[in-house]
Amino acid sequence: MSNITETAVEKFLEHTDSEAASFFEACVKCGQCAEACHFHLATGDPRQTPIYKLRPMERAYKRDKAPFSSLKKMLGLAPKPVTEAELKEWEELVYDSCNMCGRCTLACPMGIDIAGTIRKMREGYSAAGLVPEGLQRSAEFVKKTSSPMGVTIKALKAQIAHQEKATGIKIEVDKKGADYMCTFSSMEIMGYPEVLGAYAKLFKRAGLSWTISSVAYEATNVGVQIGSAPMAKEILERVVDAAEALNVKYVISPECGHAYGAIRWAGPNLMGRQFKFEVVHIIEVIDKLRREGRIPAGKKDDRRMTLHDPCQIIRRGGLLKEPRKLLNESCSDFVEMKYAGLSNFCCGGGGGVSANPRADELKTKAFSLKAEQLNGVEGLEAVVVPCGNCRAVFEDGFDEYELDFEVLGLSELVAGTLAGDDQKQG
Amino acid sequence: MSFLEFVQGPMFIFAATVFVLGALWRLVGIIKIGRKKDISPPKASAAAGFIKGNLRHFWPRGIFAKRTMVHIVGGYGFHLGLFALIFFGAYHIDFLNERILGFSWPAMPRWAFLMVSGIAFAGLIILWVRRISDPVMRLISDKDDHIGSWLTFLVMLSGCFALEQAHDILRAIHMLLVNIWLLYFPFSRLMHGFTFFLSRGSSGATYGRKGIDL
Amino acid sequence: MQNQIHSFRNFLSLGILMLMFAAFVAPVAAQSVLPPGNAVNLDDGIEEGPSNALGNLSDTEIWDIFRGGNPRDILAPTIEGQVMTTTGQQWRVIREQYILKYLGWAPLIVIGILAVFYLIRGPMKIAAGRSGKTIPRFSLSARVAHWFMAAIFIILGLTGLVILLGRVVIAPYLGLEANSVLTSAALQGHNLFGPLFIFALIWLFIKFVRGNFFQWVDLKWIFKLGGFFGGHVSSRQFNFGEKIWFWMVILVGIVISITGIIMLFPSLVEDVRWLQLSTILHAVGAVGLIAVAFGHIYIGTIGMEGSIDSMLKGEVDENWAKEHHDLWYEEVTGKSATEETEAPAKEEIS
Numbered sequence: 001m002s003n004i005t006e007t008a009v010e011k012f013l014e015h016t017d018s019e020a021a022s023f024f025e026a027c028v029k030c031g032q033c034a035e036a037c038h039f040h041l042a043t044g045d046p047r048q049t050p051i052y053k054l055r056p057m058e059r060a061y062k063r064d065k066a067p068f069s070s071l072k073k074m075l076g077l078a079p080k081p082v083t084e085a086e087l088k089e090w091e092e093l094v095y096d097s098c099n100m101c102g103r104c105t106l107a108c109p110m111g112i113d114i115a116g117t118i119r120k121m122r123e124g125y126s127a128a129g130l131v132p133e134g135l136q137r138s139a140e141f142v143k144k145t146s147s148p149m150g151v152t153i154k155a156l157k158a159q160i161a162h163q164e165k166a167t168g169i170k171i172e173v174d175k176k177g178a179d180y181m182c183t184f185s186s187m188e189i190m191g192y193p194e195v196l197g198a199y200a201k202l203f204k205r206a207g208l209s210w211t212i213s214s215v216a217y218e219a220t221n222v223g224v225q226i227g228s229a230p231m232a233k234e235i236l237e238r239v240v241d242a243a244e245a246l247n248v249k250y251v252i253s254p255e256c257g258h259a260y261g262a263i264r265w266a267g268p269n270l271m272g273r274q275f276k277f278e279v280v281h282i283i284e285v286i287d288k289l290r291r292e293g294r295i296p297a298g299k300k301d302d303r304r305m306t307l308h309d310p311c312q313i314i315r316r317g318g319l320l321k322e323p324r325k326l327l328n329e330s331c332s333d334f335v336e337m338k339y340a341g342l343s344n345f346c347c348g349g350g351g352g353v354s355a356n357p358r359a360d361e362l363k364t365k366a367f368s369l370k371a372e373q374l375n376g377v378e379g380l381e382a383v384v385v386p387c388g389n390c391r392a393v394f395e396d397g398f399d400e401y402e403l404d405f406e407v408l409g410l411s412e413l414v415a416g417t418l419a420g421d422d423q424k425q426g
Numbered sequence: 427m428s429f430l431e432f433v434q435g436p437m438f439i440f441a442a443t444v445f446v447l448g449a450l451w452r453l454v455g456i457i458k459i460g461r462k463k464d465i466s467p468p469k470a471s472a473a474a475g476f477i478k479g480n481l482r483h484f485w486p487r488g489i490f491a492k493r494t495m496v497h498i499v500g501g502y503g504f505h506l507g508l509f510a511l512i513f514f515g516a517y518h519i520d521f522l523n524e525r526i527l528g529f530s531w532p533a534m535p536r537w538a539f540l541m542v543s544g545i546a547f548a549g550l551i552i553l554w555v556r557r558i559s560d561p562v563m564r565l566i567s568d569k570d571d572h573i574g575s576w577l578t579f580l581v582m583l584s585g586c587f588a589l590e591q592a593h594d595i596l597r598a599i600h601m602l603l604v605n606i607w608l609l610y611f612p613f614s615r616l617m618h619g620f621t622f623f624l625s626r627g628s629s630g631a632t633y634g635r636k637g638i639d640l
Numbered sequence: 641m642q643n644q645i646h647s648f649r650n651f652l653s654l655g656i657l658m659l660m661f662a663a664f665v666a667p668v669a670a671q672s673v674l675p676p677g678n679a680v681n682l683d684d685g686i687e688e689g690p691s692n693a694l695g696n697l698s699d700t701e702i703w704d705i706f707r708g709g710n711p712r713d714i715l716a717p718t719i720e721g722q723v724m725t726t727t728g729q730q731w732r733v734i735r736e737q738y739i740l741k742y743l744g745w746a747p748l749i750v751i752g753i754l755a756v757f758y759l760i761r762g763p764m765k766i767a768a769g770r771s772g773k774t775i776p777r778f779s780l781s782a783r784v785a786h787w788f789m790a791a792i793f794i795i796l797g798l799t800g801l802v803i804l805l806g807r808v809v810i811a812p813y814l815g816l817e818a819n820s821v822l823t824s825a826a827l828q829g830h831n832l833f834g835p836l837f838i839f840a841l842i843w844l845f846i847k848f849v850r851g852n853f854f855q856w857v858d859l860k861w862i863f864k865l866g867g868f869f870g871g872h873v874s875s876r877q878f879n880f881g882e883k884i885w886f887w888m889v890i891l892v893g894i895v896i897s898i899t900g901i902i903m904l905f906p907s908l909v910e911d912v913r914w915l916q917l918s919t920i921l922h923a924v925g926a927v928g929l930i931a932v933a934f935g936h937i938y939i940g941t942i943g944m945e946g947s948i949d950s951m952l953k954g955e956v957d958e959n960w961a962k963e964h965h966d967l968w969y970e971e972v973t974g975k976s977a978t979e980e981t982e983a984p985a986k987e988e989i990s
């Protein structure tokens with residue numbers, strides 16, 4: 001057995017806890033999960049069947065860890081050992097062909113969480129060094145700058161200055177004792193800096209005390225995407241340390257899917273302890289402020305809009321109703337797309353796929369389903385996409401499929417339709 | 427001891443024991459692997475999610491059933507049918523009453539038994555023929571899946587062959603296959619009949635504590 | 641007594657002709673085509689009682705007592721109240737003399753023909769080789785409907801043959817006791833799966849009737865003998881051979897279904913002769929279908945390269961489609977079937 005195989009299999013086994021084991025034990029190979037996966041639906045390729053993507057890990061478990069596995073081995077009935085060639089063959093399926101979106105779980109009669117198990121399987125792959133180049137590059141950027149896109153604090157400060165000028169509101173960095181510390185995804189900082197201005201506007205109106213850390217502004221966590229707990233912990237530590245040093249009460253996770261899961265749900269488990277602050281998602285914060293009457297809604301945007309459900313925020317994050325309430329309050333013509341809500345399609349770029357250029361073609365194919373959903377909404381003008389990563393994927397996809405809808409974030413929409421602005425304008 | 431007495435007596439006791447102990451061993455084995463306690467602050471109850479996940483997945487979501495409607499209908503027909511045959515067939519109730527339980531309950535009438543058999547057979551056949559005629563299924567299925575289907579089919583078929591109850595040998599063959607099935611069960615995919623609640627429950631608990639309304 | 645046998649044979653031959661099984665029912669049919677001069681038409685009632693069957697004691701009155709009815713009034717007998725019927729005897733003779741003796745050979749003869757054909761012509765290869773590109777042919781539900789029918793058909797075929805031929809094929813070798821066991825088992829199985837056949841038949845019909853209507857191009861197929869002996873034949877989704885098979889399954893299937901129901905619920909019919917006719921039509925129809933099914937299975941598997949793909953994967957190779965269903969290929973793809981499909985680059989295939 002080669003070194004690669006040994007490491008990978010060892011990690012597979014280590015990460016097959018009773019939960020993953022129950023999945024491998026319960027799967028009846030019914031193929032229903034294929035009907036949910038956008039990669040299978042878009043390509044028709046049987047290899048894109050969700051459960052198939054887990055096969056090497058499943059085999060390792062059945063051979064070496066499952067109940068009766070030693071008895072079966074003795075009788076020569078255990079499955080064959082996993083080989084290096086096989087691991088390499090599966091590398092694409094594990095990294096390119098799964099957004100860890102969790103849609104397949106809805107279809108599975110056994111409720112098997114493929115997404116979460118792929119996450120565990122990637123532990124084996126990253127430990128064995130079988131990681132796609134694109135993700136590896138992101139990881140290197142993170143080491144140097146804390147951002148997978150190489151966004152430095154200098155760049156951030158420049159964007160802050162722009163937004164301060166645009167909004168006329170001061171954004172304080174490293175303010176000790178602030179209540180809230182905001183984090184962002186690199187994609188937002190570089191691609192959609194209006195988000196910073198939107199936060200400033202909303203928080204000023206609400207009278208919130210908030211800040212941005214100069215060492216921990218990056219919310220994304222490439223460690224979670226690559227599937228390396230140690231790396232994920234290291235990245236997370238930066239944010240946790242900074243927040244605790246600034247003594248904030250809350251850390252706000254931005255409009256980014258996986259960043260939320262990484263810190264809110266995986267975070268304490270990665271660190272092995274609870275945080276001294278609470279993690280909240282920006283959508284939760286805005287919704288709460290709105291319910292408290294601190295950011296009343298004004299004149300609504302009258303464009304016909306729909307909402308994309310970023311998987312890690314909605315299906316796997318639980319924030320299903322909040323964005324809808326906010327949209328209804330900010331927009332006079334909000335329509336749901338087909339499959340909206342829990343069973344919405346992933347954009348195709350989640351789970352590290354968009355950081356992995358090798359997967360571009362597949363990602364674009366998968367986006368065809370999103371394009372179909374959008375085209376299915378008659379007279380659609382704009383789509384609200386509360387995730388920076390999805391947003392970038394949308395824009396690529398729009399080029400490919402020649403679509404012409406505006407894409408905007410939820411904070412921007414809410415900030416742009418505040419009651420106060422209305423009065424000022426009027 | 428006649429062959430029939432053997433398969434209904436000692437062999438059945440043996441098979442049933444292996445079945446019960448094997449299934450328990452396997453379930454306990456899975457649970458014993460254990461998992462790290464999730465220390466992220468929950469939004470709602472994981473235990474409620476465990477139960478909810480179990481219940482929710484009994485009912486398939488329509489949007490995923492377009493291409494595979496026939497499979498889902500077949501699946502329900504087979505499983506519900508088999509359940510009814512095993513627990514509400516007159517012969518089976520009598521057997522359970524006499525050999526193990528010592529009490530009985532009302533059986534379904536013979537016409538219902540035959541009708542339900544038809545449904546169960548149709549369902550099982552549909553499930554298996556899809557397994558061989560859909561590239562997705564051909565790719566993900568292994569020997570265990572086929573053996574499980576066939577063994578179950580043979581048990582049912584031998585039972586149907588013995589319906590006239592005129593020949594002991596036919597009943598003995600049915601009983602023999604039942605015993606083989608019981609012996610195979612704990613070591614195979616057939617265990618899904620017991621493990622399903624763990625897997626649905628695990629996901630359900632994870633979803634539950636995140637406050638996701640499945 | 642001869643008379644009635646002949647007359648019944650007449651009656652039977654009519655049904656058989658309707659079924660178009662000329663080839664394999666020849667032994668039965670040939671005898672019934674030319675009824676002997678003293679044959680009597682059943683519809684006219686029986687002119688004379690069985691002559692001398694019971695020696696000197698026999699007379700109309702005795703028969704009358706046995707039958708429990710007017711011997712001349714054979715059109716109105718019911719099962720109850722009868723000690724015996726005369727048609728029963730005829731039915732028995734037909735069953736034993738013809739069906740049990742000859743019918744079982746039909747499938748074997750077909751297998752023999754197929755074997756000879758295979759040895760001489762071998763499998764029909766895809767002449768241009770596989771292109772590596774596929775086009776969809778049957779949906780998943782169509783495939784499942786097909787295999788569901790095939791499965792039910794096989795179960796019913798096997799159990800049915802045991803019931804029908806057990807006494808002549810099994811009993812002499814394995815003994816009467818074994819035959820009795822097997823027959824009991826087969827009968828229970830056959831009765832339980834029978835109703836599923838009706839369901840399968842309806843399902844198959846719904847899924848496959850489109851494309852199975854006769855078209856002008858079928859004439860050419862017939863003239864070229866289906867291309868089995870060389871030459872290119874055009875066809876749309878289904879060729880004439882497939883269409884024949886489809887309609888045979890459906891029509892004979894209906895006959896088998898109806899006769900099966902009659903046998904399962906004998907009280908549905910008043911006249912016992914319907915029951916007797918049913919057993920015969922059922923057996924002849926079923927064995928006929930079984931025989932032809934071997935031909936179907938042959939072409940679907942070893943007989944023609946690439947055919948089975950359509951039923952296992954739902955997709956067929958483009959070159960297969962061009963060679964066997966060129967017009968369908970053109971309809972589906974919008975491309976010409978005579979143009980070459982270039983094989984995709986090597987990497988793509990592997």
Ligand code: HEM
Nearest residue numbers: 789790793848878882883885886889937940947948950951
């Ligand atoms: C068990 C072995 C069998 C095999 C290997 C087999 C194979 C096939 C294949 C490959 C096709 C598709 C041909 C094409 O692409 O045009 C087909 C079609 C079909 N089969 Fe079968 N088959 C089997 C049994 C049966 C049985 C038992 C029945 C019915 C009683 C049946 C009824 C049909 C019908 C109706 C079609 C549709 C095509 C047509 O209209 O002729 N098959 N079969």
Ligand code: SF4
Nearest residue numbers: 027028030031033108
């Ligand atoms: S749907 Fe669930 S049980 Fe079925 S094959 Fe997929 S993972 Fe396995």
Ligand code: SF4
Nearest residue numbers: 037098099101102104
């Ligand atoms: S989690 Fe999403 S991307 Fe991954 S296999 Fe399931 S449906 Fe496909």
